[in-house]
Amino acid sequence: MSNLAAGDAQLFEDTFTITEHDQSKYDRVARIVATSTDNQTTMSLDINTELFPIRPGVNVEVLLATSLSLDGNKDEEEEKGWRHVRGESTLADMYDYVCYGKIYKFEDGDGQTIRAYISFGGLLMQIEGPYKKLTPLRVENAYLLIKK
Template sequence: MARSQPILFEDVFDVVDKDPDGKKFDNVSRFVCHSDLYEMDLNIDVNTDLFPLQRNDKFSLVLAWTLNLDATPGSEKYDAEFPTISGRRTLMDNYDYVMYGKVFKYKDNNMKVEVYVSFGGLLMKLAGDPAKLEPIEVDNNVYLLLKKL
């Protein structure tokens, strides 16, 4: 399916809790977050050395299927013309923390859906309105982009 926009989902989240089940790994924390705009709930693992977060912090989250601003597909193999090498602008230019992962589970509970993504072992669960999460499908590769506000 051809897409005209690179962004699948975008919202602003508030950090509600940090490591609710205790800290499991050095340099990684699990954050429980909530958004006011779409009333989404988010549990996400973040490398806190690279992107430090605390309770009550606010951040913008984007899920995108490509980093290219013109919505052209990126290469799934090594690309010598990758934007950061060639100097082309991408979605990454506007964010502080970027991960690449795969949607591995989609749970539909009628009123709410849950989308699960693994970013090389760092996990994310996004739950909310099915209409807002409809573009995200199991087995899709996605980019997660975060920026503190």
């Protein structure tokens, strides 16, 4: 994990390879499926293809964080919405695609894995992997940051 965000702000970070891309239901939204480079974690994610065009075979870095502040601290302006953070650099400046949403549900997998569900304004994400990798996730608001 990188040390861009200090403290508890960084919940999860991994590199994934896109394995599937299904844009059959909506014009500007695709459901992508991806596997982490260590093959321990899988992700399915609804993504706005106008803002972030993607195709199978591409590797992406995925970060879930509770703050966009580089020092990991939330400030009052960030609480009002991520677009209103002071004029200084944030994690969002380092990524190509940023969403804000809520981690809302967990399910046990096979006893060794856990599945987390996150909604970004109706664009859904499911991430499944070992308890050890997904332990920092809890029911709370979070930012999704992705870069190629």
